Amino acid sequence: MRDPLQWPPPTRTCADRTGAARAGGEQAAAYRCMIVPHDRLARTREGFAPLPDASPAPTTNRLTDRPDGADAVFSVGWRLRLRFTRRSLDPANHTLRDVIEAEPGLGAARVLTVIDDGLVRAGGGPADAIEHYAGQHRDRIQLASAPLVVPGGESAKNDRAVFDHVAQAIHDAGLCRRSYVLAIGGGAVLDVAGFAAATAHRGVRLIRMPTTTLAQDDSGVGVKNGINAFGKKNFLGAFAPPWAVIVDPDFLLTLSDRDWASGWSECVKVALVKDASFFEAIESAAEALRRRDLDTAATIIRRSARLHLAHIAAGGDPFELTRARPLDFGHWAAHKLEQITGFRLRHGEAVSIGVALDATYSTLSGWLSEADRERILACLRALGLPTFDEALGRDALLEGLEEFREHLGGRLTVPMLRGLGIAFDVHAVDHALMREAVARLGDEAAGRGSP
Numbered sequence: 001m002r003d004p005l006q007w008p009p010p011t012r013t014c015a016d017r018t019g020a021a022r023a024g025g026e027q028a029a030a031y032r033c034m035i036v037p038h039d040r041l042a043r044t045r046e047g048f049a050p051l052p053d054a055s056p057a058p059t060t061n062r063l064t065d066r067p068d069g070a071d072a073v074f075s076v077g078w079r080l081r082l083r084f085t086r087r088s089l090d091p092a093n094h095t096l097r098d099v100i101e102a103e104p105g106l107g108a109a110r111v112l113t114v115i116d117d118g119l120v121r122a123g124g125g126p127a128d129a130i131e132h133y134a135g136q137h138r139d140r141i142q143l144a145s146a147p148l149v150v151p152g153g154e155s156a157k158n159d160r161a162v163f164d165h166v167a168q169a170i171h172d173a174g175l176c177r178r179s180y181v182l183a184i185g186g187g188a189v190l191d192v193a194g195f196a197a198a199t200a201h202r203g204v205r206l207i208r209m210p211t212t213t214l215a216q217d218d219s220g221v222g223v224k225n226g227i228n229a230f231g232k233k234n235f236l237g238a239f240a241p242p243w244a245v246i247v248d249p250d251f252l253l254t255l256s257d258r259d260w261a262s263g264w265s266e267c268v269k270v271a272l273v274k275d276a277s278f279f280e281a282i283e284s285a286a287e288a289l290r291r292r293d294l295d296t297a298a299t300i301i302r303r304s305a306r307l308h309l310a311h312i313a314a315g316g317d318p319f320e321l322t323r324a325r326p327l328d329f330g331h332w333a334a335h336k337l338e339q340i341t342g343f344r345l346r347h348g349e350a351v352s353i354g355v356a357l358d359a360t361y362s363t364l365s366g367w368l369s370e371a372d373r374e375r376i377l378a379c380l381r382a383l384g385l386p387t388f389d390e391a392l393g394r395d396a397l398l399e400g401l402e403e404f405r406e407h408l409g410g411r412l413t414v415p416m417l418r419g420l421g422i423a424f425d426v427h428a429v430d431h432a433l434m435r436e437a438v439a440r441l442g443d444e445a446a447g448r449g450s451p
């Protein structure tokens, strides 16, 4: 078995990968998904023949002189330390201690802790535990100040004052580039704290401890940080890989049922674009996830986080320099839905609706079978996730396509499905057909038609 994080990955076609996935080969999950332009796909009904991935190859550093100057080509190496553990703040657990680098002659590393107030509201929060932990590991960890508690949820990304507050705390604590910001919270707090860490001194080390299902199975392992501005999601932000990510499912115990369910949509999403066998695993786990079985949750989270990280490490384009972003399946609509509902919908809920919508569009377009679409929608519902919202019917929804294009740059590129675990890109969306997809989801939500 090869290591899924090995670089470079073997080049395989979607057809190969899906075959392996159907055969139950879990390793198939980590293979690069070839993104196939829709126009090319349509011409190759038999013998599906994807084009080579356009992702840039790893570069060799070099300086090439030209008559009018020079071209410098260089790559930057990163190590992102992803760790899965339980009881992470018990001093007997050395996971956190061990990801903090010991620097000979410099003493303990300085650490500023930023905590999501949702944890505090849910009963205590980890501030005392962090202080106790640091006290037991004072040779390695020196808290630079008392833990900073910031508002959790999307308001943390909408209110610029939260970003300023974290940046100010980094300044006041005198952190340097070899210090650490330890962010403990949901995806929103991690995004804000990560953006402050990425921009202070042009980059202070960031350790994330995600505390929601969504942050543990998706956003926490990613390389993106940011806040919302000018009415647009993630308008201000930075690609900056975290130093380390520590995933501890014990944090999930205090989540509301709504936030517990919300995060499973990102697992379904990554399974649909990368790994059919993982989709089947989620289907089988849905009932246990619904009753909040923590061991099942830990297993699903671990597989999803690893798939997301494999895409970053081995997908060839961690900073999204090309247009292919299969992990954004369902996201053009999701981001717009969050915005036009004034963030009444959680990100994960909006993703669930966006996945249902693009799966339905894929079926109406003749790419995805009706049976596969029904399985996707049934799985989302079994996980306690929505597949429709009245806001889908608003005219503003389709503006999300143009905003998505602008955010990515270049021409419109939207992932669609031609099977479970098989994504491909389209560069145009038929608005009338998309409205038909919305109408179909609306009918089904109202109990008219199936599923």
Ligand SMILES: NC(=O)c1ccc[n+]([C@@H]2O[C@H](COP(=O)([O-])OP(=O)(O)OC[C@H]3O[C@@H](n4cnc5c(N)ncnc54)[C@H](O)[C@@H]3O)[C@@H](O)[C@H]2O)c1
Binding pocket: 116, 117, 118, 119, 122, 151, 152, 153, 154, 157, 185, 186, 187, 188, 189, 191, 211, 212, 213, 214, 215, 218, 219, 220, 222, 223, 224, 225, 226, 251, 252, 253, 254, 255, 256, 259, 262, 263, 346, 347, 348
């Ligand atoms: N950077 C990325 O790559 C990336 C990827 C996906 C999503 N995101 C972003 O993540 C955000 C959504 O994150 P989310 O789903 O984690 O929700 P969230 O961060 O909005 O948190 C939801 C609620 O749960 C509370 N909370 C957090 N942990 C808790 C716990 N253990 N117990 C009790 N309450 C707790 C929060 O205070 C908040 O009220 C969105 O802004 C989305 O855009 C970022």
Ligand SMILES: [Zn+2]
Binding pocket: 218, 266, 331, 347, 351
């Ligand atoms: Zn997402």
